[in-house]
Structures are given as structure tokens and as C-alpha cells.
Amino acid sequence: MKLAFILxxxxxxxxxxxxxxxxxxxxxTFILILFYNGLLDGWNQQAKLASIEWEYGYGELRAANxxxxxxxxxxxxxxxxxxxxxxxxxxxxxxxxxxxxxxxMLSISLKGxxxxxxxxxxxxxxxxxxQGEIPVIIGKRMAAAAKLKxxxxxxxxxxxxxxxxxxxxxxxxxxxxxxVGSIDSGQMWIGLAQLQEMTGFKAEATYFVANKNYNHQExxxxxxxxxxxxxxxxxxxxxxxxxxxxxxxxxxxxIALLAIFDTQVLSVFRRQKEIGTYIAMGMTRLQVVGLFTxxxxxxxxxAMLLGAIVGIPMLSFLAVKGISFPEVTQxxxxxxxxxxxxxxxxxxxxxxxxxxxxxxxxVSFLPAKKIANMNPVEALKGKLQ
Amino acid sequence: xxxIISLSHVTKKFEVGDGYFTALNDVSxxxxxGEFAGFVGPxxxxxxxxxxxxxxxxxxxxxxxxxxxxxxxxLSHKASANLRNLHIGFIFQVFNLLPVYTVFENVExxxxxxxxxxxxxxxxxxEALEWVGLEKMAHxxxxxxxxxxxxRVAIARAMVKKPKILLADEPTANLDSANAHAILKTMKNxxxxxxxxxxxxxxxxxVMTYLDRTVSLKDGKVxxxxxxxxxxxx
Numbered sequence: 001m002k003l004a005f006i007l008x009x010x011x012x013x014x015x016x017x018x019x020x021x022x023x024x025x026x027x028x029t030f031i032l033i034l035f036y037n038g039l040l041d042g043w044n045q046q047a048k049l050a051s052i053e054w055e056y057g058y059g060e061l062r063a064a065n066x067x068x069x070x071x072x073x074x075x076x077x078x079x080x081x082x083x084x085x086x087x088x089x090x091x092x093x094x095x096x097x098x099x100x101x102x103x104x105m106l107s108i109s110l111k112g113x114x115x116x117x118x119x120x121x122x123x124x125x126x127x128x129x130x131q132g133e134i135p136v137i138i139g140k141r142m143a144a145a146a147k148l149k150x151x152x153x154x155x156x157x158x159x160x161x162x163x164x165x166x167x168x169x170x171x172x173x174x175x176x177x178x179x180v181g182s183i184d185s186g187q188m189w190i191g192l193a194q195l196q197e198m199t200g201f202k203a204e205a206t207y208f209v210a211n212k213n214y215n216h217q218e219x220x221x222x223x224x225x226x227x228x229x230x231x232x233x234x235x236x237x238x239x240x241x242x243x244x245x246x247x248x249x250x251x252x253x254x255i256a257l258l259a260i261f262d263t264q265v266l267s268v269f270r271r272q273k274e275i276g277t278y279i280a281m282g283m284t285r286l287q288v289v290g291l292f293t294x295x296x297x298x299x300x301x302x303a304m305l306l307g308a309i310v311g312i313p314m315l316s317f318l319a320v321k322g323i324s325f326p327e328v329t330q331x332x333x334x335x336x337x338x339x340x341x342x343x344x345x346x347x348x349x350x351x352x353x354x355x356x357x358x359x360x361x362x363v364s365f366l367p368a369k370k371i372a373n374m375n376p377v378e379a380l381k382g383k384l385q
Numbered sequence: 386x387x388x389i390i391s392l393s394h395v396t397k398k399f400e401v402g403d404g405y406f407t408a409l410n411d412v413s414x415x416x417x418x419g420e421f422a423g424f425v426g427p428x429x430x431x432x433x434x435x436x437x438x439x440x441x442x443x444x445x446x447x448x449x450x451x452x453x454x455x456x457x458x459x460l461s462h463k464a465s466a467n468l469r470n471l472h473i474g475f476i477f478q479v480f481n482l483l484p485v486y487t488v489f490e491n492v493e494x495x496x497x498x499x500x501x502x503x504x505x506x507x508x509x510x511x512e513a514l515e516w517v518g519l520e521k522m523a524h525x526x527x528x529x530x531x532x533x534x535x536x537r538v539a540i541a542r543a544m545v546k547k548p549k550i551l552l553a554d555e556p557t558a559n560l561d562s563a564n565a566h567a568i569l570k571t572m573k574n575x576x577x578x579x580x581x582x583x584x585x586x587x588x589x590x591x592v593m594t595y596l597d598r599t600v601s602l603k604d605g606k607v608x609x610x611x612x613x614x615x616x617x618x619x
Contacts, residue, residue: 003497003498006497007494007497010485010486010490011485013485014484014485014486015485273479273481274481274483274484276481277475277477277481277483279442279466279469280440280442280469280475280477280481281469281470281475281494281495281498282466282467282471282473282495282498282499283466283470283498284462284463284466285462285466286462287466376442376443377442377443380442380477380481
């Protein structure tokens with residue numbers, strides 16, 4: 001095998017430009033696969049972290065009637081609770097409401113959260129009643145959609161527990177910046193005590209966000225959704241992106257492999273005399289098949305070497321500096337940071353290397369196995385068709 | 386002296402269309418170690434086929450070819466490769482040097498196949514290049530060599546492993562007269578120094594003048610077998 005590597009290396013280097021064209025396209029594919037998957041892995045990690053920090057915490061304890069995917073469940077999706085029995089949990093009450101910014105009407109979800117909570121990154125300290133008459137916070141997406149600014153007052157209309165409409169001006173005390181669109185768009189955050197007071201739902205919540213130390217035990221009327229289940233949507237989104245993205249780089253990989261296959265077919269045809277000479281000098285046919293397979297396989301090794309030379313500085317730079325995405329992606333409803341830092345895990349690098357080595361070996365072996373049936377006398381004459 | 390090659394009623398037929406072409410027809414010959422012999426005859430007389438069978442690149446359709454005590458027809462691919470690797474050297478009409486290797490590497494290749502250690506390899510390659518007077522061209526590539534130099538590299542490559550048998554198929558066909566004589570002298574010297582059995586296929590008069598034994602073939606049959614111009618078989 002060592003001999004095959006030595007010979008294959010010499011043959012490849014000796015083949016000059018043809019080798020470097022094949023290696024170049026394979027190296028480009030290698031870098032592209034790493035970059036694309038690294039980017040998605042980075043997005044995945046950042047999105048999960050942001051979702052945990054801003055929205056999910058370590059799980060959600062939901063009122064039995066509440067379904068976050070069904071806005072009609074908000075009306076009845078709440079339960080009373082005894083605060084002393086709900087330790088390590090941050091209560092959130094959701095009500096439907098409307099605001100009237102600059103004479104327009106916008107339907108919103110009004111979310112009540114304790115101003116002194118520390119579980120979520122939401123700047124709820126601004127919801128302390130001393131901050132304004134009725135302080136509220138909104139996200140940058142909501143602010144952009146409603147054209148609202150910090151310090152501005154806006155009329156809020158809601159219904160209390162009896163269905164009676166009421167309205168009061170509220171003050172935007174803070175516009176927060178979060179990568180998590182689902183706590184921002186169409187939502188307004190208000191102090192929980194304030195909302196409970198306004199709606200008459202004293203000591204009631206729609207759901208709780210669990211603290212890291214929360215240990216769930218069955219509670220009647222509440223169902224617990226673990227963090228992993230809450231993060232499934234992100235996992236599924238990233239997985240679907242990986243599949244759609246893989247079509248692009250698999251096409252590129254197919255072109256690279258086709259180039260290797262073509263080179264190998266041509267090599268076996270053009271180098272018949274060389275093959276005959278190897279056999280005449282004492283190599284077995286299988287050794288020659290091995291030599292040509294290793295030769296084709298070495299394209300992948302050289303591609304990885306070239307990929308490392310070009311890719312390590314480039315991908316390291318991107319991993320540190322990140323890649324910024326246009327603001328339009330922020331409004332897409334998916335959790336995506338303005339700047340994503342690709343993550344190149346050992347698993348990703350090793351997996352990509354393995355993919356390249358195995359696929360290059362297969363496409364090299366297929367034409368090379370023809371040598372096993374070659375008549376060395378005909379090969380020496382170069383007469384095989 | 387013991388026979389190193391023994392051919393007994395060797396026949397070789399090739400399929401041509403619906404019929405057969407008989408390249409060798411009932412050839413019986415023996416060669417002893419250290420002979421400097423050649424097969425002569427016109428094109429299609431069976432010279433190269435005979436060398437290919439002796440070199441275990443091909444096997445007879447009928448009859449027995451025993452080389453170094455081994456029945457060629459019964460050898461597996463691996464065993465015949467092993468026989469060639471250890472005991473048989475080839476020299477071809479068009480040299481068949483490996484183009485991407487240097488002169489040194491081309492010669493070294495035969496020893497790489499035998500797993501010879503690096504230091505020994507280097508020493509033996511340089512020694513083989515000295516035999517053919519090319520030690521100063523060790524790092525040149527084959528495309529930078531003249532025809533005569535190319536064939537001398539081929540000789541060094543075939544001889545570096547000190548084979549028992551060296552098979553040369555029309556070795557002077559692509560060389561001018563001066564180079565042909567130089568090469569034949571080199572081979573004759575190696576035959577004397579190392580005791581290697583040399584077998585040629587040729588229709589070059591120059592080669593014939595160097596041969597100790599000349600086996601003439603015609604239409605696949607031996608028509609004469611002359612030892613130092615003295616016929617011993619016909």
C-alpha cells in the first residue's frame with residue numbers, strides 16, 4: 001500500500017495541470033461543504049441559545065387549554081396558580097389587545113411578565129411601574145411595524161375577564177433588540193401585576209417559563225413542554241435547510257467526481273503500456289488496480305490539503321468575524337442573528353473528509369477494476385479498446 | 386548445467402474471427418543458465434509470443450513451459466507476478482519507461498516492488514546506472530534522453546534486481562547502429578559478469594552477431610537452432 005501511495009503521488013504530480021484542475025474543483029467543493037454546513041451549525045447554535053435566553057428558558061409549563069399555534073386558544077388558555085407552589089417558574093399571561101399608533105389600529109398579543117424576573121433576557125426591569133404611567137416594552141420588529149419610538153405613548157385597548165372593553169395610554173419605555181422574532185413581532189410586553197389588574201385575571205397565567213433548576217412534577221391543568229421539544233422547530237428548520245443546501249454542493253461534488261472518473265477512464269485507456277509494464281515488472285493485477293484506485297483517491301487527499309491551505313485561514317476568519325445577513329432576514333419570523341458565526345466542528349470536518357475520500361475511492365475504483373481483466377500482452381502493445 | 390527454461394511441445398493459438406491463428410506450433414527447446422541466445426525470424430514467426438510465455442505474461446495453449454522449475458500454465462496471477470518480480474527482467478522495443486519518473490526512479494521501481502530498504506536501493510540503482518554509463522543522468526526524466534540512453538535505462542531497470550532471466554524484445558529496433566552496438570556490448574558484459582540468461586527476439590543482423598545461440602523461427606516452428614554458428618537442431 002505504501003508503494004501504491006508513493007507511485008500514485010508521483011504519477012499525480014507528474015500529470016501536472018490535469019491533476020490540479022481536478023484537485024482544485026474538489027478542494028472548492030470541500031471548502032463549500034464545510035462553509036455551508038458550518039454556517040448552518042452556527043445559525044443552529046446561535047438560534048437555540050437565543051431561543052433559550054429570550055423565549056423558552058428550560059421548558060414551558062402551559063395551561064392545558066393554551067396552544068401557542070392557535071390564537072383562539074388565548075381567550076380561555078389561562079389558569080390560576082398559587083405563586084408559592086410555582087417556584088423556579090416565571091409566569092406569563094397573554095391577552096389579545098389592540099393598539100392605535102398614529103391613528104391606525106394594530107391587533108397585538110399583550111404579554112404580562114414580572115418586572116423583576118431574571119429568567120429571560122427581556123429587559124423587564126423597565127416594566128417597573130415607577131418607569132412611567134403604564135410602562136410597556138416592544139421589540140425592534142414591532143417598533144418598526146407600528147412606527148413607534150421609545151418614550152412615545154400609544155393607546156392600548158383590551159378586554160377584561162368579563163369581556164368589557166377598556167382603554168388606556170401606555171408608554172413605550174424600551175425597544176429591545178432580540179434575534180428571536182417570535183417574542184417581538186405583533187407583541188407588547190407589560191408588567192404581569194399590571195396586566196392581571198387590568199384584566200381581572202388575578203394570580204392567573206397562560207404559561208410559565210422554567211428555570212434551569214426547575215424539576216417538573218405533574219400538575220393538574222398544566223402540561224410541561226421540555227426544552228428539547230421547544231427547540232425541535234429550529235432543529236427541523238436547520239435540517240430542511242441542510243437538505244436543500246446539500247443539493248447545491250452535491251451537484252458540485254458530482255461534477256468533481258465525474259472529472260476524476262473521466263480522468264481515470266482516460267488514464268486506464270491511455271496508460272495501457274504503463275499498466276503492461278507494471279505487470280511485466282512483477283506487480284499483480286490487483287496491485288495495479290490498487291495503484292490506480294489510490295491514484296484517484298489521492299485527488300481527494302490533495303484536495304483536502306489544498307482545501308486546508310486555502311480554507312483554514314478563510315474559514316477561521318469567518319468563524320471569528322461572522323457573516324452579516326441583510327435586515328430583510330430578520331422579518332422572516334425565524335430566529336436568525338444579524339451576524340452568524342459559522343461553527344466548524346470536528347465531526348463536520350471529519351465527516352466531510354470521509355465523504356470526499358469514500359466517494360473519490362469509489363469513482364476511482366470503478367474504471368480501475370477493468371485492469372483486473374486486462375491481458376498484459378495486449379496492454380503492453382497498447383491495443384486494448 | 387541445469388535447464389533454466391524448458392519448453393516441451395509448446396503450441397499457442399489465438400482466436401481470430403471464427404478460427405484460430407497458430408503463433409507457436411509444437412516448439413521444444415531448453416536453455417541453460419547464463420546463455421546469450423536469441424529468437425530470429427520474420428514478423429509473425431512467433432518470437433515475441435515465445436518470450437511472453439517464457440516471461441509468464443502468457444501461457445501456452447498446449448505443451449509445457451517450465452521456467453525456473455515452475456509450470457507457467459499452472460501459475461496463478463500472483464505466482465506469475467512473483468516469478469517476474471524476483472527472477473525475470475524485461476526490455477522492450479519502445480523502452481516502456483515510466484514517463485513521470487526520473488531515470489533513478491525508473492530503475493528504483495524494480496527494487497521498490499521487492500521491498501528493498503532505501504539505502505540498499507540507492508546503492509544498487511547507482512551501481513546499475515554505472516553498468517550502463519548513465520550515473521550522471523540519474524535525475525533526468527525519460528523525455529530528456531536520447532533513444533540509446535532510454536534503452537540503457539531500460540537495461541539498468543531490468544538488471545538492477547539481478548534477475549536469472551532477461552527477456553529483450555527487439556531491443557535495438559529503435560536505435561541507430563552505434564547505440565545498438567553499445568547496448569549489445571553492455572548486455573554481453575552483464576551476461577558474463579552476472580551470469581544472467583539473456584533471450585532476445587530480433588531480426589536485427591547486428592544482434593545476431595553477438596548471440597551465442599540463434600534459434601530461427603518460421604510460422605511458429607523452430608527451423609534451426611545454432612550454437613556459435615554450429616547447428617545442433619533443425
